Amino acid sequence: MQLTLSALALLALAGLPFVNVAPNRLLSGEPLFFLALIPGSLAAPAVLLLGLLLVNALAALGRGASRALAASVAAASLLAMAGLLWLAGEQARLLAQTASPLARTALGGGFWLALLLLGLLVADALQRLRLAPGWRSAVLLAALLGLGGLVAAGYGNDLSIMKEYANRADIFAGALARHLQIVLLALLPTLLIGLPLGWAARRRVQLGAALFPALNVIQTIPSIALFGLLMAPLALLAAAWPALGRAGFSGVGLAPAVIALVLYSLLPVVRGTLTGLEQVSASVRDAACGLGMGRWPMFWQVELPLAAPVVLAGVRTAAVQSVGLAAVTALIGAGGLGAILFEGLFSSAEDLVVLAVLPIVLLGVAVDAFFAGLIGLASRRAAGTGAATAESGAPA
Amino acid sequence: MIEFQQVARAFGSAKAIDGIDLKIEAGEFVVLIGASGSGKSTLLKMINRMESHDSGRILFDGQEITRFDPRALRLRLGYAIQSVGLFPHWNVARNIGIVPQMLGWARPRIEARVQALLELFGLDPAIYRERFPHQLSGGQQQRVGVARALAGDPDVLLMDEPFGALDPVIRASLQQEIARVHRSSGKTIVMVTHDIDEALRLATRIVLLDHGRIVQVATPLQLLAEPADARVEDFVGRSEVGIRLLSLKPAASLARQEPPQSGAGPGLPASASLRDAVSHLAARQRASVNLTDASGGHAGVLHAADIFSPGAAAVADPAAAAASATWGAGG
Secondary structure: OHHHHHHHHHHHHHHOEEEEEEOOOOOOOEEEEHHHHOOOOOHHHHHHHHHHHHHHHHHOOOOOOOHHHHHHHHHHHHHHHHHHHHHHHHHHHHHHHHOOOOOEEEEOHHHHHHHHHHHHHHHHHHHHHOOOHHHHHHHHHHHHHHHHHHHHOOOOOOEHHHHHHHHHHHHHHHHHHHHHHHHHHHHHHHHHHHHHHHHHHHHOHHHHHHHHHHHHHHHHOOHHHHHHHHHHHHHHHHHHOHHHHHOOOOOOOHHHHHHHHHHHHHHHHHHHHHHHHHOOOHHHHHHHHHOOOOHHHHHHHHHHHHHHHHHHHHHHHHHHHHHHHHHHHHHHOOOOHHHHHHHHHHOOOHHHHHHHHHHHHHHHHHHHHHHHHHHHHHHHHHHOOOOOOHHHHOOO | OEEEEEEEEEEOOEEEEEEEEEEEOOOOEEEEEEOOOOOHHHHHHHHOOOOOOOEEEEEEOOEEHHHOOHHHHHHOEEEEEOOOOOOOOOOHHHHHHHHHHHOOOOHHHHHHHHHHHHHHOOOOHHHHOOOOHHHOOHHHHHHHHHHHHHOOOOOEEEEEOOOOOOOHHHHHHHHHHHHHHHHHHOOEEEEEEOOHHHHHHHOOEEEEEEOOEEEEEEOHHHHHHOOOOHHHHHHHOHHHHHHHHHHOOEHHHHOEOOOOOOOOOOOEEOOOEHHHHHHHHHHHOOOEEEEEOOOOOEEEEEEHHHHHOHHHHHHHOHHHHHHOHHHHHHO
16 A cells, blocks of 8 residues: 555656746646656755655555554655745746746646645555544644645745645635635534434434425535526515515525535435434343433433444534535625635636635545544544544444 | 332233242342243332332332432442443443442442442452443452442342353353352342353242243252252253252261372362362262362362262152251251
8 A cells, every 4th residue: 555655656756757847827838747756956955855655655664564654654755745836936936037927837637636646645654554534533633734735835935736726825715714604604504404303303203204304405406506496486585574685695695505414414414414313222221211311311321421432423524525516606796715616617727726725625534534533533532532443333 | 128029021012021029039049030021020120119010009119119210229229230330431430339429428438439339349449449341350340330339329220131241251251250149149139041050050039930920939959859840850951950959058068077198180170069079079080189278278178979879868769858957048
């Protein structure tokens, strides 16, 4: 696994363009390969990076799967990721000094693929380190912040994507905040509706039998179609009750976006809640009831803590899905990173698309890691602390 | 303490419980026994209202149980089940302390109670208080399960095949412990089992059920000596009645006060049953065995001849055995 990933990363750097250099933002550029950096002024760091990757690959041939090895692979891979970013940034800076101000240095396939493969290497090594789930999330978060810090410090400022960012800096932060707002606004009602629905479905089988087909059908409706379906009734509602309209409720914008995301999110949350509650063992319920525990104490003290890992797995699916779907809501005027994404798509500005997609992906990864940590803690609690089985209880 | 009056319960046209009349006095150890589907578990769960009854009355402490709030009733009735059902996310101390906590006891009192119960069941509190259920063996889990059932100092302890899932060695030691708890606490215990040997060993009275009806209510000795009908004979095992009778009486009861025999091989604890003694003698092809008391001292000699000869008439003659008052109480 480690050898394959490292070798593929090396191949990606050798065979795919590291950056593309274009005379302006709309023309597609000339590919520049990583190996072409070697004769230039960046030769030393480039060779150093290749050496790091090579050592990383060869380390896999070493004996055993010790924690020390996994830790050094993770560290080396993170360092290599930072190195890639720095090299690309430097290359762009050098070019900017000589070429016209309109010239663009866009990140190439080799860069992205190598970055992705290194990311997988880090994830794989962290898995093998068997860190406590909370720690694994913390390390991932620290790595993201580290790479983000490199960008924030201006090391990539001459890259095309950062120029696009500079052009949109005024709206970027707002778009990101709006994106988060849409996701959180959708998550809250999803939990308020989904958790009780899952609980009720467990008590009444008929409810589940009616509910799940409906939720399944909703999942199959394409998101754009669902927005369309919601537009008309919401517009009518807002027209019928002007107070709703004044509160910002209309056929376009935030309201249909949030409602659609809630509808999509309900299935995983309700399903997770039901499954989680179902897997609480019958003997535990029987004992709790026989000892005189009331329905609510039993729910809060016994059923919910024991069901929590599976319930949270459902919420995790819903949250990650919402981060992605929220991009599409830009089409009905809800804003968010999707607005930048579609602007890029419609003006064929690849780097603008990447500028929007990248934070969406990172946001998804961060949300996923956050819930993975939460689920890990919850499964440890459910199994009794320090349980050897807690690890297998959390979906990796 | 508990009284069933013409209690019945039907599932559709099938009668799961059919006209049960039974009075359980305080301090009794009543074992409900029967084949699967005999209604023994349903009958037990009717006492703490985990199961309802269609007709008849069930009295607890002189009051009809339907007049109690189910939860208040259950807090006064300890409950232990075969699958134990410990709360996996709580440590042993919290598992045991749940009923006292629901009863609103002060924290120090709960701690002391947990401590005492762990000691009662031979689990060192220093080691086991903080353990989680998955860190315990099956036998330890069931000990904690029974301790939890006793934690609120209930008037009655209800147990639904509590030792059914344990291996024979662990089961025997837990049976001894529950017998000890019964003797020392004087609590009323109602237990369900399908294991006739367990019933004979523990019960002061056995209630044999078949298709929701009582076939016979009797002391262990009466059940063996005077089976009510063929169903009882089948249940206790026709060919093994003699052996089971032997199991009800300690080896010491037939010992001769003689000096120890030399070269008699390993001795037998005086508290072992006559059944164990017969097994011991048969395995070693001997006619007598030295008995030892709890401190390892000599406690007489048991002769095979006394078990099988007219001198041991109480065993050979069921009628005479029934007349012997010491047996039923021996449990």
